[in-house]
Each structure stands twice: as C-alpha cells, then as structure tokens.
Amino acid sequence: MTISRERTVQSATMTAGVAQFVVRGGRREDQSPLIALGEVASLTGAGPGRDWLYLICEPVEPTGRAIPVGAEVLAALRDVYAENDRDDPIEAMVAAVHAANKVLFAKNRATAPAGRVSLGVTCLIVRGAELFICQVPPTQTIIAQNEMPHALPELASWRNDYQPRAASGVGGKHGSARGLGMRAEIAPQLFRTTLERGDLITLCSSNLAAVLADEDLGPLLANDPDAARDFLAELATQHRLDPAYAVVITPPLAPDRAGALDAVEDDPDAWTGDGQTPAGPQPGGSWIERGLREMRERSRVVPWPRRVIAPRSRVVPLREGITIDADDSSPGGRTGASFARWDARDDDDDELPDELDRDDVDAIEQFLTNHRTEADGDEGGEPAPRRAPRRGRASSRPMGAAMLLGMIAGAVAGWVRPAGGRARRSRDRVRPLGSLERWETKRAPRLGRWLPLLIVAAIVLLGVGLVASVRVQRARAAEARFERAVDEIASAREAALGAADRSAARGQVLSLQDRLEALPTEGQPRRQERVAAERAALAVTLDRVEAVERLGPGQVQTVATSPIAAGKATGRPQIVVGGGQQFVLLDGELYLADTRDRTMKRILGAGETVAGSAAGKLLGIAWRVDSLFAFDERRGYLRSAAGGWSALPLDIAGRKVTAVDSFGGNLYLLEAERAFIGKFVAGDYASPPQPWTNAKGGGELAGAIDMTIDKDIYVLLADGRVLDFFGGELKSTLAPVAVPALAGASAVHAAPDGRFLYLVDPREGRIVCLGRDGAIVAVYKAAPEAPSFAGAREIAVDEGAGIAYVLTDAGLLAVRLPALGRR
Known part of the structure; x- marks a missing residue:
C-alpha cells in the first residue's frame, strides 16, 4: 500500500457544504494539514453508493514533528479505509485506527521521549442517512440536530474545573483515551446517529472547544457552514488561540450532492487533495507505510454487535471499543503481544516477554518426544509419533509457566532413570505367572515414571498456595493500615474544630489534606470513595475554621466577559x-x-x-x-x-x-x-x-x-x-x-x-466584609461549581441592591451578598 501524499491537502472541489479554516502563526488560512475530506466508493460495492469521510487530528503535545506526522496518519487512515474489504464502515475505520496506532506506537517506542508524537483523531463516515463516529480525544465534535447540539465529548470537559458525571459513559474527562501512539492498545469511542436535512457537523481543535464551553453556540446550531466557520475563526482571534482549526460540514444527503464528486475515481489512489495524480510509490515506502503493510497482514477485527438505530434526536454510543486480535496464521506465528507489554512511562527493554518463542516450544516438545521414544524402545514398543506443534498463544499466567517447568522436569527425570530400575522377569528362578508379576512388570514402571512429575506438581501447588496466602495477608495488612490512617485523619479533623487558635487549626487541616491525598487509592474503588468522603469533610472543616460562607452559582454570575486576555x-x-x-x-x-x-x-x-x-x-x-x-x-x-x-x-x-x-x-x-x-x-x-x-x-x-x-x-x-x-x-x-x-x-x-467596608483578596479568592470598627462581619468564597474570586483585582458594592461587582481576569462578576440588609 502506498500513502498518497497529496491527500494531506483538501480538495478544491469540496467547497459546497464544507467550510474550514486554520489560524497558524498569527495568520488565518482556508485549509489545514490536520483536516482531511473526501469520498470513496462503498467498501464492497454492495453498499449504498459512496462513503463520505471527514477526518481531523490534533497533537496531544505540540512539537515540530506533530503536524507532518499527523498529516501522514490522516492519509494512512483514508488509504486503509478505502482499501478495506469490509462492508461495515465501523469495522473498517476501527481497523484503520488500530493499525495506525500500532505503527505510531512502534515508532514512538524506538524514538527518544522528546521526539514522540501522540495524536487525537476523530473520523466521521456518512453513508446514506447514517453517520458513524470513531473518536480518540483530544478533538471535538458537535452535531446540531433540530437546533440542539450534541457534543462529543462534553464541551465543559475541557475546562480545568470540570467534574465528570459519575453515571456518564462518554461524558467524563475523555475516558481512558490518551491519543494514538501512547499505548499498544486503544479503545476508541464509537457513536452513530441518523441525519436529516438541516443538520450541521462541526469538527474543531480542543482549544476552541474549551472556549465554546462558555459561549452561545449560535451559528453552530444553524445550517450555514460559512457563518459557523467565521464564528469559530472570530473566537480563535478574540481569544488569541494559535494554532486553532475547524471544519463545518453540511452532510451530503440531497440527490444533487450525492453525485457532486462523480469525477473522482473509485480507485483510492486517485483520490487526492488537489486533483492531481499521486506520485509513484517510493521503494520501501516511509516508516508508517511499512508499518501499516505489516499491521494489515497481522490483524483482524472482531465485528461489533449491531444495534437497532435509535431515534434521530439522540446520538447513540455503540460501545467503548472494538477488540483487535492477532491472526493465528500470520507469518512466523508472532502475535505482536510484546507491544502490549510496553507503556509510555516505562521503556525498560530488559524485561523478559511473557510468551515463549514458537521455536522454543517446538524444541521442548521435540526433546520430550525423542526421550519418550528411547524409553519405550526398551519394551519393544513402536516409537510414538511426534505430536504436531500446538498452535495458539502460550499462556502468560505464572501458574501456566510453573506447570510447564514441572512437566519438563518430570519428563527429564523419568527419562534419565536407569533401565535397571524397571522390574523384569528373573532368569535365575521360576516364579508363577500371576497378578504380582503383572504389577511389577507393568504398573510399577509407570508409577515410578510419573512420580517425579507428581512431586514437582505438589511442590508447585504448595508454592502457589504459599504465595497466594502471603499476598492475602499483605493485602489485609495494607487495608488495615489504610483504615487506621483515615480514622486518624478524621479524629484530628474533629480536634481541629475545637481548637482555640484558628490559625494553628487551619495549618493542621491543610496538613491533614496533604496526608489524605498521599494515601494509595489507585485501582481501589472502595478506598477512593472513602477518601472522597473524607476530602469533602476536610473542606467543610477548613471553611468553618476560616469562618467562610460559600456562595453558589445562583449567587455568583458572570455579567460581562473581559475584552483583554488574562x-x-x-x-x-x-x-x-x-x-x-x-x-x-x-x-x-x-x-x-x-x-x-x-x-x-x-x-x-x-x-x-x-x-x-x-x-x-x-x-x-x-x-x-x-x-x-x-x-x-x-x-x-x-x-x-x-x-x-x-x-x-x-x-x-x-x-x-x-x-x-x-x-x-x-x-x-x-x-x-x-x-x-x-x-x-x-x-x-x-x-x-x-x-x-x-x-x-x-x-x-x-x-x-x-x-x-x-x-x-x-x-x-x-x-x-x-x-x-x-x-x-x-x-x-x-x-x-x-x-x-x-x-x-x-x-x-x-x-x-x-x-x-469590603476588601477583596485575590490570593485566597475571598471577599471580606468589615464593620467600620475593623471587625470582620463575614467572609465569602465561591462554591466549586460557581465562578471563582481567585485573581480578583477590584471591587465595587451597591448596598442598596445587595450586589457586589468583582473584576477578575475572566470578566465582571455580580455577587449577591447575604450579609447585606440583615447584619
């Protein structure tokens, strides 16, 4: 497969229904190398006409290599999708995303940390009236249906103060996705919906999405892609976002739009960004071409379960991800599982793999077969035929490895046992033929031959049991230490409330918060719940020590945003x-x-x-x-x-x-x-x-x-x-x-x-109300879900209306002070 380099620039023929821009280096341009658009024929020829593809990617960390690598990855995704033989668009796109991830992951693994590239990507496929979405954040998708927005992920999730909904499956802090190239396996988020005339689709970079979280979406809910593009470009300029880019799409549903690009050939390599014939393939291809060729030969996609299409008023998640499995019949028998043992935070190449090499397994089985043949030959039996090598994955479990070693040790012990140990018929005395002779000549050798194996298996089982027992005891001890530590923090928190010295009590509460955050909770849901409850209790205690009254979103509102950047x-x-x-x-x-x-x-x-x-x-x-x-x-x-x-x-x-x-x-x-x-x-x-x-x-x-x-x-x-x-x-x-x-x-x-008198403290994010004698009347802070007073620079109060106006870097806040009129 050859990646068409021209595909990194968008087609000039795709102007109807598509509007895009990029702000880069302080200048606005009409096309971005990190956005790709086009159409291909149905994957198997049995589908309804052509598939329309819309792709956008975003570097997780902006580096010098990120843009050219991102452009190559987009071109590779389109090529793999166009050449795929699956009729299911989700299967085809997920296969392309997984293949690109494995190639980029392998490249990052061989590259110094400063030169690694990780990419978020969103792939849209329009087939007939259906829209399929494959997404690995960062990047943002907004689908306007009946003037209602569906944001994937939620726009608010890009803000630093965002708290994900516990019951949400797709609205958290972007799930576990970390971008292509950072893990050997990824789980892209998948969605589908039904399109109608008047729908509008927006793909944009995450810095624009963070700004949209506080904006009226306005043109993004209408049906004018040019107006929506200009709206986003104006936001990027106003907030000085550089780089920032987006594309706004009117889905091609009308019959006249379905054939708008009939001049484009069905051959995927003829689909280029500028209408020119792609350059011929270079010998060997680039690193991503060679990697993709290898991935296509080694991987297969497990089909995703089909579901009934939901009403068009919702965007329906399909499932969290599609499993990619190695083909057992791939050349060399390699499954590529060694990729899954590497993590972006651990580059230790000295760790032994969890799988035995196929040649090592064959050599062990040949060794056992030869020695069984020699041992059985003493009794005049026929040599046992060699068993065909067992295909499949070698177990990576410690118990499986221990049992394999035990079998090898038992077989070797049985083979090296001297032949004189076998019970034979005596030639110097006559013995009656009966059960005793049959036992000595047949059963005794078999028992002796398997006895070492039984001993080794018993030792292995005993060792595994001891290890499991030690682990259980250690886990119970660790749990007891955790509970004791949390109980001590709770007791100290109660003591701080009764302290006469409020400054000392505040320092104690802050120290308790540090101790609580240092407790190990990773992978322990019950511990995380306990720590969250104690964290909330400490926050309430700190407010009581500082004599703080929290004001919620209904009491603190932004009345005007600042025209000057923070x-x-x-x-x-x-x-x-x-x-x-x-x-x-x-x-x-x-x-x-x-x-x-x-x-x-x-x-x-x-x-x-x-x-x-x-x-x-x-x-x-x-x-x-x-x-x-x-x-x-x-x-x-x-x-x-x-x-x-x-x-x-x-x-x-x-x-x-x-x-x-x-x-x-x-x-x-x-x-x-x-x-x-x-x-x-x-x-x-x-x-x-x-x-x-x-x-x-x-x-x-x-x-x-x-x-x-x-x-x-x-x-x-x-x-x-x-x-x-x-x-x-x-x-x-x-x-x-x-x-x-x-x-x-x-x-x-x-x-x-x-x-x-009213004082504002930007460092602590509080408003302090004083009597004319200097005594503190009240101290106000914003609740976590309300706009914060942190960084406040000026205050003015209208006591008649009971409102204080506070100026922060974000803009002008109106604060309703409950102390006014009742103190």
Whole structure:
C-alpha cells in the first residue's frame, strides 16, 4: 500500500457544504494539514453508493514533528479505509485506527521521549442517512440536530474545573483515551446517529472547544457552514488561540450532492487533495507505510454487535471499543503481544516477554518426544509419533509457566532413570505367572515414571498456595493500615474544630489534606470513595475554621466577559457603579458593561475626539455627584446622561496616580510614591491639588495600594491594614484579624452612606466584609461549581441592591451578598 501524499491537502472541489479554516502563526488560512475530506466508493460495492469521510487530528503535545506526522496518519487512515474489504464502515475505520496506532506506537517506542508524537483523531463516515463516529480525544465534535447540539465529548470537559458525571459513559474527562501512539492498545469511542436535512457537523481543535464551553453556540446550531466557520475563526482571534482549526460540514444527503464528486475515481489512489495524480510509490515506502503493510497482514477485527438505530434526536454510543486480535496464521506465528507489554512511562527493554518463542516450544516438545521414544524402545514398543506443534498463544499466567517447568522436569527425570530400575522377569528362578508379576512388570514402571512429575506438581501447588496466602495477608495488612490512617485523619479533623487558635487549626487541616491525598487509592474503588468522603469533610472543616460562607452559582454570575486576555492588562483597573450602570477601566480604556449580551463595550479611550482634541490613555475614573468622570494626563472628561462627553481642565500632568475617588464634587487623588493625598476643589480642577493630609497622618501612605471615600477616607495598605482619615487627620488604623491574614488584599470599597467596608483578596479568592470598627462581619468564597474570586483585582458594592461587582481576569462578576440588609 502506498500513502498518497497529496491527500494531506483538501480538495478544491469540496467547497459546497464544507467550510474550514486554520489560524497558524498569527495568520488565518482556508485549509489545514490536520483536516482531511473526501469520498470513496462503498467498501464492497454492495453498499449504498459512496462513503463520505471527514477526518481531523490534533497533537496531544505540540512539537515540530506533530503536524507532518499527523498529516501522514490522516492519509494512512483514508488509504486503509478505502482499501478495506469490509462492508461495515465501523469495522473498517476501527481497523484503520488500530493499525495506525500500532505503527505510531512502534515508532514512538524506538524514538527518544522528546521526539514522540501522540495524536487525537476523530473520523466521521456518512453513508446514506447514517453517520458513524470513531473518536480518540483530544478533538471535538458537535452535531446540531433540530437546533440542539450534541457534543462529543462534553464541551465543559475541557475546562480545568470540570467534574465528570459519575453515571456518564462518554461524558467524563475523555475516558481512558490518551491519543494514538501512547499505548499498544486503544479503545476508541464509537457513536452513530441518523441525519436529516438541516443538520450541521462541526469538527474543531480542543482549544476552541474549551472556549465554546462558555459561549452561545449560535451559528453552530444553524445550517450555514460559512457563518459557523467565521464564528469559530472570530473566537480563535478574540481569544488569541494559535494554532486553532475547524471544519463545518453540511452532510451530503440531497440527490444533487450525492453525485457532486462523480469525477473522482473509485480507485483510492486517485483520490487526492488537489486533483492531481499521486506520485509513484517510493521503494520501501516511509516508516508508517511499512508499518501499516505489516499491521494489515497481522490483524483482524472482531465485528461489533449491531444495534437497532435509535431515534434521530439522540446520538447513540455503540460501545467503548472494538477488540483487535492477532491472526493465528500470520507469518512466523508472532502475535505482536510484546507491544502490549510496553507503556509510555516505562521503556525498560530488559524485561523478559511473557510468551515463549514458537521455536522454543517446538524444541521442548521435540526433546520430550525423542526421550519418550528411547524409553519405550526398551519394551519393544513402536516409537510414538511426534505430536504436531500446538498452535495458539502460550499462556502468560505464572501458574501456566510453573506447570510447564514441572512437566519438563518430570519428563527429564523419568527419562534419565536407569533401565535397571524397571522390574523384569528373573532368569535365575521360576516364579508363577500371576497378578504380582503383572504389577511389577507393568504398573510399577509407570508409577515410578510419573512420580517425579507428581512431586514437582505438589511442590508447585504448595508454592502457589504459599504465595497466594502471603499476598492475602499483605493485602489485609495494607487495608488495615489504610483504615487506621483515615480514622486518624478524621479524629484530628474533629480536634481541629475545637481548637482555640484558628490559625494553628487551619495549618493542621491543610496538613491533614496533604496526608489524605498521599494515601494509595489507585485501582481501589472502595478506598477512593472513602477518601472522597473524607476530602469533602476536610473542606467543610477548613471553611468553618476560616469562618467562610460559600456562595453558589445562583449567587455568583458572570455579567460581562473581559475584552483583554488574562494577564495581558497593565495598570490598575477600576470599577465605578452609578446610575444603574457598571463602568470598568481596563488598560487605559473605559468600558460599559452590557449585561444583556455579557460583553464590555468601549466608550472612551486613546484617540477618541472630545471637544476637538484627541483623548489620551485614561489614568482613572470616579463617580462625581451624578455623572461619570474620567481623566488622562492633560484633561478631565465628564459623561452626560445621554452618553456624550465634555472636557474639563485638570492639573494632573506628571503625577503618578495610585487611586482616585470623589466626594461632594471634590476630587481626591492618592499618590503612594509621594505618600500624598491631594484634593481638587469642585469647580477649580485647573488649579494644583491641595495637600489634604498632614505629615503625621500621611507617614504610612507610602505602602498604600487603594483608597475609597464615604465621609471618611479609607486607605488600604499592602499588609492588609486600613487607615481611617477624617479632616486630614489619621482617625484610626483598622487591623482585621482574618484566617489566613489579609496580606494579599488588592482593593477596598465603601458604599456611599453604607455600613461596611469590603476588601477583596485575590490570593485566597475571598471577599471580606468589615464593620467600620475593623471587625470582620463575614467572609465569602465561591462554591466549586460557581465562578471563582481567585485573581480578583477590584471591587465595587451597591448596598442598596445587595450586589457586589468583582473584576477578575475572566470578566465582571455580580455577587449577591447575604450579609447585606440583615447584619
């Protein structure tokens, strides 16, 4: 078989009903080498016309060799499928996938770890109105039927916080598949469904699938492949995914589409990506060609059981995998079982194989036959004919090996026994012919001949019994140690709840969590259940020690996603809540949160013309009386209720602003580098700011990171303390006692005429509510199934509505705080 190299580029004739793209190296292109499309004649000629094939693969680890190897594997899969003599498309494709896996596995085994390639692959076969799917993650398939999506695997499974459903057979964390080339045997996931007009199929890379988990699928549920492709390409560009690729397909069900490619020849080697005749085969072929030729000669597929087609509203899983068995009649009698003994994590080639070589078995049987012939010759019998070598697999069980050694030892012992040991008729005395003579001359030699074998078998059985007994005792001892360890952790957990020192109790609970995770549970379902229950109990205990209240998905929601990728924003962000709207300052640009479509819309930034002059990069925002105020290095900008902007003079040039806030029309500016709080008097922003704090009160401002105003001015320090200023004098220093300490707090907010101060701690992912005396009122964290507060950078609270707005790298969160209105 020769792999047609041209098949790695898609056919230009397959434009109707198919749209694809790839983003690679920052550029968008129309075709990807990791996507293959085409059609072949029915496998045996008895099927309904042609089969349409759609293939996509994805490297598990992006390396320099991954793309060319992936392209060759796709071409090989199509060639093996096209040349297969099975009429069942599932059998043919699974055979192709297993053959490609064995070849790639053998290549990886002979390659250094840094050069190994593992590929996820999804193969779609459309025959008539039926769709068959063979999938080895990673790669993503989405089938839209009646505007309802069927995702294989679930889109949410690509997220790091995904918890698989225990009862799901296909929705877990991608099952046990690890990609082609990582294990000698794989179990691809198989599905089938019935297609109708209006269905749309999407194949895409897993990084796009991770983004789709949080998106409205929109065009992917319609029937326009071009619109769906553009939607995916825009997502890839927006989230800076590189590389990313996808293909969107309208299944060819109509009669006019069924013959759209009649010009393509039935010969599989004539099916190329660019319509050209494939190049002639090179002598010997590449490593994957040679490997596939060998696999085709050595393997067969066990047919999968047919099932009744389910209603078309569901995508039905066929079974977890199809078994591939070695052909007993293959040349040399080799079964290839040595491949199954290798794992990607263990390259020890010194381990002895579990099978005896066929030549070794034949030699042993010849040895036994020859010696039986010599022993029997003493009694004048005919030589025993040599038994034909037994075909099949040699047992790999330890008991089988022990019994084989015992048989060999017994046979050798019986052969080397001297002939004088046999009972013969005495020539020097006459003895009556009777039962005694018959016993001595016939039965006694047979008993003596098998006695060594019986002794060896008894020893072997005794040894096996002793080994089994030792293993059982060790297993019971290990189970007792495990139960004792879990009981000790549970007792220590109960003790931590009653500890007076909450910081020490927290450290103890964290240590118990580490001890619990170190317990061996692999392959032990009962142990895993016990550890999971204790893990949940420790999490509850830790929350109680830290005085944390968990907020669920109904209390924490994402109202707008961030327009800037995580970690890319510079400068300090800000949130201002006013007039029933939320304004966000990110990277010098001002955005308005649109809660209807969960986006942030840019309303002011560098280059925008205001009052005949271009605005610069914005330094801060504040709510001034009843309108939004923003400023850059030269001017201030005031937003009207209608959304227009006017310019105000502002003496701000050369100042390094840490935080800004407004009260009574006056503008207050915090410069931590100068340990200075300045006041711009209402109506006179063009004059320099007046010093607001005295030297004594401003001594600690050098460590300030944020400021908020509600009659008093509250300044958050880097160590978690809050300075309370009034009338320019330091009124008090608030030092909240939290477990753990608030050394990582990043923002503080006081709502106008409110009762509390709110701090956000990005390191611990918590919101801390303080009374005006510094006492902790409540601590909130998001539940595991809700969006997390980890990495939060800014907070603003609308106490009247009972909602806190928290800005994270992912976007703007709305948090309903149960403490508001009842404390």
